[in-house]
Amino acid sequence: MEFKTFIFYWFALVLLFGALRVITCRNPVHAAMWLVLCFFTAAGVWLLLHAEFLAITLVLVYVGAVMVLFLFVIMMLDVNLLKLKENFRSYWPVGAMVGVLVAFEMASILFVAYDRAPAAVAPEHGADYSNTRELGLLLYTEYVYAFEIAAVLLLVAIVAAIALTYRRRKGVRQQDVGEQVRVKKGDRLRLIKVPTEPAAEAAKPGDAAA
């Protein structure tokens, strides 16, 4: 138990430091990498709570896919930091207000509601307990409609995103792979009979005519 506590505090420290660096970093690529570190350590904390499915999915989805695409976009953009800071003075009151609001909301949960809630005791499970199996059973039996609706919503979002951004330009040449595969020798190759020994024919025109 001692070692686990030590790991928790280590993860918490790394997580807080990483989160701080995400917002204080000047270089956007560095900030994105700090965010990756945050996701990874948060997954570690969840693992300590026996939420293995959530922890692994966090790494799989956010670190493995979302942040990769995020990084991809940041790298392609030529971010001009001076330009970004230009209107800092006019924006900061709004930013500060949002920040105070978020802090207030979090405090109201952490200090008021959290104290009143009955202390949740994590149920003890046997060694062969599989968090993934239990979640899967619940998702596909009790919450199947909510699950399906979420899936449909995501599908609609995907289709909408593609429909909004897809532009077919004129004059783009595209290859039809099926056509390329179906091609036969006769379509591409033409055999021409070339008369042999033209020099000899030139020498004896009479023979060639005969």
Next chain:
Amino acid sequence: MKELELFFGPIWPLVWTMVKIVVIVLPLVIAVAYLTLAERKIIGYMQVRIGPNRVGPFGLLQPFADTFKLMFKEIVIPSGANKYLFIIAPVLSIMPAIGAWAVVPFGPELVVADVNAGLLYIMAITSMGVYGVILAGWASNSKYAFLGCMRSAAQIVSYELAMGFALVGVLMAANSLNLGEIVKGQEGGLHHWYWLPLLPMFLIYVIAGVAETNRHPFDLAEGESEIVAGFHVEYSGITFAVFFLAEYANMILIATLASIMFLGGWLSPIPALPDGFIWLAAKVSFVLFFFLWIRATFPRYRYDQLMRLGWKIFIPITLIWIIFLGVMMQTPLAHLFH
């Protein structure tokens, strides 16, 4: 053992885990060294050459000569490079290649962490391998490296989907995410291994594995002929060696996972023969030989062909096969698919 445990006290779990890690990583590094030699030898023979034969008998010490040469070379950091990310990138590419071995079973009880969600863990850890390539390409501050990194990122993200769906098939057949359980589900000889009921998944997994590790014929990220070795063009000395190590460690990992999930892991092909690690080693060697074989045989894919193969062929096939599996499991023929 007891004395050791008392001596280390509360940090004993850490020490014991470290010992296990060394026991796995050391043979892995040696296997990587000899895989590079095997590659050069096999491709040499396929092209009617002898391959390396000067250092040691039959060139057996060649990988060590190469390693020491790279270790003593200077690490050149390009002037416009982002220093920290430039150095971190190779580390980030070797980490997942080694980390994934934690849940790989080498025998019935021979595994570092017997995790229930082993398959998910493998997918999550291997999905992090792309960071090494992306950061290497970006931090180098070089056009060629950046082109290589963009190609690689798109390629790895696309093939990961097909690979994940292929693993969903395995999970459906085995009814478990634990790699040990998956092997145990394939008991009963050659025709009970999952390669047969999951044949399309098996083929897609192996091909997507080649694409994931940026190996020929999907090595557009390197593309020597057009972008002069791509994302690691600016790397030299040991940093280059680490990229090399990661690529080959990933190859061995993919081969091992294919053997465990589709070729019965440590099980023997005929039930009369005893099971054991030797079978796993033989299967892994076979898959690795296949990787080297296709490198010597096929020309490189064009980029649009690569993307088409991943998105328009592999993903639909895996999706259809998942539905087919689900339907077949509800019929009287279900026993064929477990």
